[in-house]
Amino acid sequence: MFNLNKNKLITLLKVQYSNMLEYRVEIALWAISGIIPFFMLNIWTNNNLNESINLSNEMLSRYFLSAFFVRQFSVVWVVFTFEEDALLGKLSPYLIQPLNPFFRYLAQHLAEQITRFPFALIIAIIFFLINPGSLWIPSLGLFLCSCLSTFFSFLIQFLIQSIIACLCFWTEKASSIERLLFIPTLFLSGLLAPVISFPEFVKSWIYITPFPYLIDFPANILSGNNTNLISGFLMQIFWILVLFPIFKRTWSLGTKKYTAMGS
């Protein structure tokens, strides 16, 4: 089913990176459009909301900058591309190649992340120029842990969207199901507020969903906030292990329903 090797992966990444560079202006705009965490930082600090969760202004700034970075490297849009490809029949040539088409989409995302990196870095430099007090250099260990957890966060979101994307073999407009997940992702992932700020009874069940491991967990690691690394990573791995077989099954059942419309 998957048939991926090193040579295929490297070539896919190289080609998709070349392709993404064709859209560098668009990607720069996308990077700029991901500055929600900075707006949230402004709201939090102007209203002194951080006092209620015992987080200093600097730590909060670092959290939201980290959230911005995590978001930059875990944005997923596979459901929209896949849906268009499936509905217009563009999927057909990929389906008869000895490589699962989702690897193309995965490579597109990874290539886009590499393309985003310099733009995200420029935004971070501007942020530090405006808030010099927030400047910090994480330890190598924490930096690597946050990179790994960001990648896991990306994988979780990629798997969730891929499962939803496969539903378009049945419903045609699967992206509308993805929109249902937009609100919980926005509120529960830590993009608008650190999950620590939520009431205790809400936190108790939020942590068993995949949402806090998408932004909050990696952002807390990178910003140096207190977080339980082991349980966070275990939950991320747990969700990947749960979602992967669901994706595999949905894909296998969905391709049987494929009618190669539009071609």
Added chain:
Amino acid sequence: MEENIIQVENLSKSFDISSKGPGLRGTLKHFFKRETKSIEVIKNINFGIKKGEIVGFLGANGAGKTTILKILCGLIYPSQGKLSVAGNLPYKRNTNFLKNITLIMGQKQQLIWDLPPIESFYLNAAIYDIAEFEAKKRIKKLSDMLEIEKELYIPVRKLSLGQRMKSELLAALIHKPNILFLDEPTLGLDINAQRNLRKFLQIYNKETNATICLTSHYMKDITSLCKRVICIHEGCLTYDGELEKLLKKISPVKDILIICKTDKDAKELSNSGFFIKNQNQKEITITIKKDSIKSTLNKILNKFEIEDLYINEPPVDEIIGNILVKEKV
């Protein structure tokens, strides 16, 4: 006896299709209670294709030709029946099978739009586990054959339709497939591009002994490439055999263009009871049955002063156009 590389037995395929009435009422009804019905687009079809054969699938729009190709290449699942392509069940899409086949659709493309075709070729080479050195060799050979060496480095979006189609063909053939499924490969191409593509396919077939299954609405594609045709009408197989035999069978007539020496002869000929297909002063085209050519020509040559005459088959498009709407051939 040589075994068939493609074997199809009692193949059927049904699709569930929802229908919607016109206007607001139809829209609301469609919203609350969607009516779907199962439509059988392929009905109990049987055929076999030998290695190296070029077979044309003929049929009107919606007859089921493309659906058959999609089933044969493993894109869609059959509803019923047995099929085997190069010893594989296509819908299982196992790696060996996928490395053996290719599908080219005239209206769909696999090349990456914003990059030069060479990037897509190397990507395909990697996907099919072809080493870089070998890939370069194949790209060189195929681009020479297709005459697209210069276009390899120009972004796909800047190429003409013909250049794009040739690039699509190269991308689809880089892994040297043994079986080619071509769905209207010359769609939208100008006459020269069509001719070049046909020439390329003939050479490819000769050099590699590849099996080619082709659908096309351009009869020239069929007549110049396919000795054998399979006619499909509303999902049923109506003819499977040699194209020449089919043409003889369904068109037992010939057109004779007669150029008379004088206006008087032309007038007399036009009034002598033959079926006149066309008349332009001294040039008259009559249609006669094939089995009466000799006697008719004797009669005409003895009775009238003739400057020249030509015996023609009626245009293939005309004949095949008639087949497409027939339930039985």
